[in-house]
Amino acid sequence: MAKPVVFVLDPYHEDAVALLQSTEWVDLVLPSDPRRASWHRDADGVILRSETRLTADDFAAAAKLRIVVKQGVGVDNIDLDAARRAGVAVHNTPALNSEAVAEFSLALAFSLARRVAEVDRRVRAGEAVRRSETLGLSLFRKTVGVVGMGNIGRVAARKWIGACEASVVGYDPVAPADAWSDLPHRRVATLPELLEVSDVVTLHVPLLPSTRGMIGAKELAAMKDNAILVNAARGGVVDEKALLEELKKGRLWGAVLDAMEVEPPTLEAYGDGLLAMDNVIMTPHIGASTRENQSNSGIAVVKTLLAVLEGKADVPGKLV
Numbered sequence: 001m002a003k004p005v006v007f008v009l010d011p012y013h014e015d016a017v018a019l020l021q022s023t024e025w026v027d028l029v030l031p032s033d034p035r036r037a038s039w040h041r042d043a044d045g046v047i048l049r050s051e052t053r054l055t056a057d058d059f060a061a062a063a064k065l066r067i068v069v070k071q072g073v074g075v076d077n078i079d080l081d082a083a084r085r086a087g088v089a090v091h092n093t094p095a096l097n098s099e100a101v102a103e104f105s106l107a108l109a110f111s112l113a114r115r116v117a118e119v120d121r122r123v124r125a126g127e128a129v130r131r132s133e134t135l136g137l138s139l140f141r142k143t144v145g146v147v148g149m150g151n152i153g154r155v156a157a158r159k160w161i162g163a164c165e166a167s168v169v170g171y172d173p174v175a176p177a178d179a180w181s182d183l184p185h186r187r188v189a190t191l192p193e194l195l196e197v198s199d200v201v202t203l204h205v206p207l208l209p210s211t212r213g214m215i216g217a218k219e220l221a222a223m224k225d226n227a228i229l230v231n232a233a234r235g236g237v238v239d240e241k242a243l244l245e246e247l248k249k250g251r252l253w254g255a256v257l258d259a260m261e262v263e264p265p266t267l268e269a270y271g272d273g274l275l276a277m278d279n280v281i282m283t284p285h286i287g288a289s290t291r292e293n294q295s296n297s298g299i300a301v302v303k304t305l306l307a308v309l310e311g312k313a314d315v316p317g318k319l320v
């Protein structure tokens with residue numbers, strides 16, 4: 001019998017690739033292989049991250065495809081309805097990325113609060129930066145509003161409490177009533193209630209029709225003076241034009257974005273806008289990108305894929 005053909009569509013950690021390479025019963029095609037171009041024709045299974053999009057056309061064309069596994073949690077790059085129609089199973093690896101993404105969201109907030117990127121730029125440009133001109137913002141015992149009370153938001157909340165003795169406010173219209181029952185926090189029923197009190201607003205929601213543009217002009221205007229916005233979730237959640245307009249008023253402390261509409265962020269897209277602002281930090285969607293996480297998550301993805309191809313029942317992370 002022919003071996004199932006597995007395509008790795010986006011770059012994966014070497015540990016995950018090694019596990020696939022040592023699995024003799026699959027035929028493996030890596031992203032650098034010229035055969036990648038023919039994945040629609042040949043793939044029984046594919047693994048990807050958030051770089052490749054899988055559209056309805058892809059699913060319609062992928063004649064043999066049985067299983068797609070997405071590393072991490074967000075699946076906005078995959079047309080799940082089309083997968084369902086085509087009878088293709090889609091899995092992700094929820095929770096595994098949480099520590100890395102949450103850690104990075106705090107790192108971004110601290111960097112902005114203490115103006116690390118801005119001052120580093122000035123030092124490198126040869127400026128003798130005076131300490132008296134670089135006062136930062138302390139985050140100790142401030143109020144942190146966590147939008148999205150899922151796995152990542154939960155870990156972020158725990159870290160804020162541990163690192164800063166933060167008062168955490170959570171907002172999530174779909175999380176179960178007992179979410180975070182083990183964490184000290186105040187849950188609010190509406191986003192305005194969270195925005196009104198938060199010194200840091202940190203976004204940990206998936207990109208869905210209901211969350212697209214959820215932070216727009218009205219929400220930004222409702223944030224406290226000197227508040228920080230952290231988006232390590234998905235670009236479409238924040239209205240970037242409205243953010244730029246609000247930042248130009250100089251009322252907010254600033255914004256840190258690891259997710260944006262144009263990824264990776266370019267000078268062409270943002271050079272005259274958000275990247276012209278000293279109080280913006282932009283990083284190219286690297287929240288999940290630690291050595292440890294990429295190895296662990298990548299291996300989990302491969303194990304999920306192999307289990308489905310072997311016909312095992314109840315393989316975790318099944319979305320479709």
Ligand SMILES: O=C(O)[C@H](O)COP(=O)(O)O
Pocket residue numbers: 049050051071072073074075097285288289
């Ligand atoms: O969806 C996720 O969990 C994160 O955004 C990570 O995506 P990535 O694997 O493309 O970094």
